[in-house]
Amino acid sequence: MAEKPRTPGFETLAIHAGASPDPATGARSTPIYQTTAYVFDDVDHAASLFNLQTYGYIYSRLTNPTVSVLEERVAALEGGRGAIAVASGHAAQMLAFFSFMEPGDQFLASNKLYGGSITQFGRSFKKFGWECVFVDADDPENFRRALTPRCKAIFVETLSNPTGVVVDLERIAGIAHEAGLLFIVDNTMASPWLCRPMRWGADLVIHSTTKFLSGHGNAMGGVVVDSGRFDWAQNDKFASLTQPEPAYHGLRFYETFGDLALTVHGHAVGLRDLGATMAPLNAFLTITGIETLPLRMERHVQNAQQVAEQLASHPAVSWVAYAGLPSNPYHALARKYLPKGAGSVFTFGVKGGYDAGVALVEGVELFSHLANVGDTRSLIIHPASTTHRQLTEEQQIAAGAGPDVVRLSIGIESVADIIADLDQALNKTKRA
Amino acid sequence: MDHDQYADEYLRRILSSVRTIAMVGASEHWNRPSFFAMKYLQDKGYRVIPVNPQAKGGEILGETVYRTLAEVPVKIDMVDIFRRAEAVPEILDEAIALGAKVVWMQLGVRHDEAARKAEAAGLTVVMNRCPKIEYSRLNGELAWSGVNTGIISSKRRKL
Numbered sequence: 001m002a003e004k005p006r007t008p009g010f011e012t013l014a015i016h017a018g019a020s021p022d023p024a025t026g027a028r029s030t031p032i033y034q035t036t037a038y039v040f041d042d043v044d045h046a047a048s049l050f051n052l053q054t055y056g057y058i059y060s061r062l063t064n065p066t067v068s069v070l071e072e073r074v075a076a077l078e079g080g081r082g083a084i085a086v087a088s089g090h091a092a093q094m095l096a097f098f099s100f101m102e103p104g105d106q107f108l109a110s111n112k113l114y115g116g117s118i119t120q121f122g123r124s125f126k127k128f129g130w131e132c133v134f135v136d137a138d139d140p141e142n143f144r145r146a147l148t149p150r151c152k153a154i155f156v157e158t159l160s161n162p163t164g165v166v167v168d169l170e171r172i173a174g175i176a177h178e179a180g181l182l183f184i185v186d187n188t189m190a191s192p193w194l195c196r197p198m199r200w201g202a203d204l205v206i207h208s209t210t211k212f213l214s215g216h217g218n219a220m221g222g223v224v225v226d227s228g229r230f231d232w233a234q235n236d237k238f239a240s241l242t243q244p245e246p247a248y249h250g251l252r253f254y255e256t257f258g259d260l261a262l263t264v265h266g267h268a269v270g271l272r273d274l275g276a277t278m279a280p281l282n283a284f285l286t287i288t289g290i291e292t293l294p295l296r297m298e299r300h301v302q303n304a305q306q307v308a309e310q311l312a313s314h315p316a317v318s319w320v321a322y323a324g325l326p327s328n329p330y331h332a333l334a335r336k337y338l339p340k341g342a343g344s345v346f347t348f349g350v351k352g353g354y355d356a357g358v359a360l361v362e363g364v365e366l367f368s369h370l371a372n373v374g375d376t377r378s379l380i381i382h383p384a385s386t387t388h389r390q391l392t393e394e395q396q397i398a399a400g401a402g403p404d405v406v407r408l409s410i411g412i413e414s415v416a417d418i419i420a421d422l423d424q425a426l427n428k429t430k431r432a
Numbered sequence: 433m434d435h436d437q438y439a440d441e442y443l444r445r446i447l448s449s450v451r452t453i454a455m456v457g458a459s460e461h462w463n464r465p466s467f468f469a470m471k472y473l474q475d476k477g478y479r480v481i482p483v484n485p486q487a488k489g490g491e492i493l494g495e496t497v498y499r500t501l502a503e504v505p506v507k508i509d510m511v512d513i514f515r516r517a518e519a520v521p522e523i524l525d526e527a528i529a530l531g532a533k534v535v536w537m538q539l540g541v542r543h544d545e546a547a548r549k550a551e552a553a554g555l556t557v558v559m560n561r562c563p564k565i566e567y568s569r570l571n572g573e574l575a576w577s578g579v580n581t582g583i584i585s586s587k588r589r590k591l
């Protein structure tokens with residue numbers, strides 16, 4: 001057959017995926033559907049919608065046309081089958097685990113994660129009876145050693161926040177799949193422009209869209225993307241997708257929706273009951289942000305590489321942990337998984353410890369001192385005194401957030417200005 | 433014919449050319465996948481005739497259930513198969529005998545040898561796909577559920 005499906009390039013998908021002109025009005029930019037609910041044609045139509053027998057909008061806690069565009073956009077960029085957008089990155093993690101975890105179940109996670117994720121998994125998830133076992137991911141075999149029969153999934157960050165650790169996605173995926181487990185990757189720090197984890201075996205990809213996807217520091221959000229390739233029926237671990245769902249009169253999601261099972265479940269059960277819906281305005285801002293993701297990421301990594309190189313030779317700096325530097329222990333993994341650049345978030349050690357770290361974040365003038373990453377603006381934080389202060393000192397050090405650690409998120413301003421600001425603030429630390 | 437991937441145009445042509453579909457393996461239970469597909473296709477204007485060898489007469493969604501394809505009294509354009517792959521060759525022989533133009537095997541159903549035979553007899557074949565999902569994907573409805581439809585278009589789609 002001559003007709004071969006053509007796959008559009010990443011830049012084309014970033015602008016067009018999910019966003020044909022509005023069918024009702026022809027509006028070219030995606031309209032913000034600021035509505036809570038949608039009228040039914042008649043009672044039979046309503047029944048079909050509630051039974052999941054037809055497609056359509058019921059109530060914006062479940063689905064909304066503006067949010068759907070974002071879902072399709074991110075699913076396309078990650079090479080997934082479908083996606084569920086939610087109110088934040090943490091809500092995305094909550095929804096992803098909620099879709100298959102039961103009380104008494106376990107999952108394994110890298111011990112080098114965003115501090116908020118360590119707290120969410122290690123503390124709050126316990127209240128649901130979900131146990132997270134943290135593992136040093138530098139040796140992927142550690143995951144195999146930690147496996148138990150109650151284990152259902154493995155979770156890692158492509159590029160960890162804030163340590164900049166790169167994990168061996170392909171090997172960890174192999175270990176997960178041999179054991180019949182789901183492999184979940186938080187791709188927030190890399191963005192799909194730098195790495196597409198599904199290519200290396202990820203079954204679910206999570207994003208805090210708050211970061212690079214939205215890109216402008218103006219909208220909270222999260223997304224769960226499903227590859228559609230996981231066989232939920234290969235063992236008896238994923239009953240919520242393979243067994244009859246009482247709230248839908250015994251419907252089985254996997255049998256009925258095939259590779260769309262998780263995407264449908266995430267809306268029809270996950271958002272219905274967890275309620276962490278993304279606001280249409282936030283979806284709109286994020287869709288708009290994604291249009292320029294490739295250009296922004298190109299500049300983010302270019303600037304980050306230059307700043308990291310400058311810092312590495314700065315007299316007030318004791319070490320720089322950026323996988324883009326050849327001396328970094330994760331450089332080889334970064335070249336495999338992040339060939340276009342090792343992201344723009346990294347840490348370095350300031351000579352003088354905790355006090356020098358505090359003096360630095362208070363001395364900057366261009367960098368913004370705040371708890372976020374992935375903004376157009378350059379950002380700085382001293383994790384030990386802020387994001388990671390809930391952790392014990394032992395956990396802080398394990399998470400790469402010891403007293404001398406400063407985290408940067410390099411923006412897309414003129415690189416000379418970024419470097420000059422750090423330089424003047426670092427010179428102040430010597431006087432601190 | 434490559435049955436791993438289908439071009440959108442191929443599926444679009446099938447779905448816009450057929451009107452009457454015999455659904456083999458149709459279930460009377462509303463929470464079964466075949467019931468979902470039948471109801472959806474009816475809503476989109478197709479006539480769907482349920483066929484089920486276990487059926488003892490009766491109706492599904494207002495249509496009489498027949499035990500075999502041969503018993504169906506109207507002309508069938510497409511046979512949609514909701515049965516295990518082992519049952520496919522026999523159903524295909526019946527479909528060829530009836531003069532159906534298309535045979536469509538549901539998600540998870542694939543039989544390459546039978547498909548080649550049907551194609552040699554002039555039929556168009558789709559395997560391991562759901563007509564409900566493909567219809568809704570191609571007309572944009574599936575995107576309402578957060579699904580990656582693979583459709584990129586600067587044209588306003590027809591509702």
Ligand SMILES: Cc1ncc(COP(=O)(O)O)c(C=O)c1O
Nearest residue numbers: 088089090114161188208210221
């Ligand atoms: C890697 C990573 N995952 C998840 C989150 C949580 O996302 P949100 O703040 O959108 O809930 C963050 C936030 O900093 C993050 O950096």
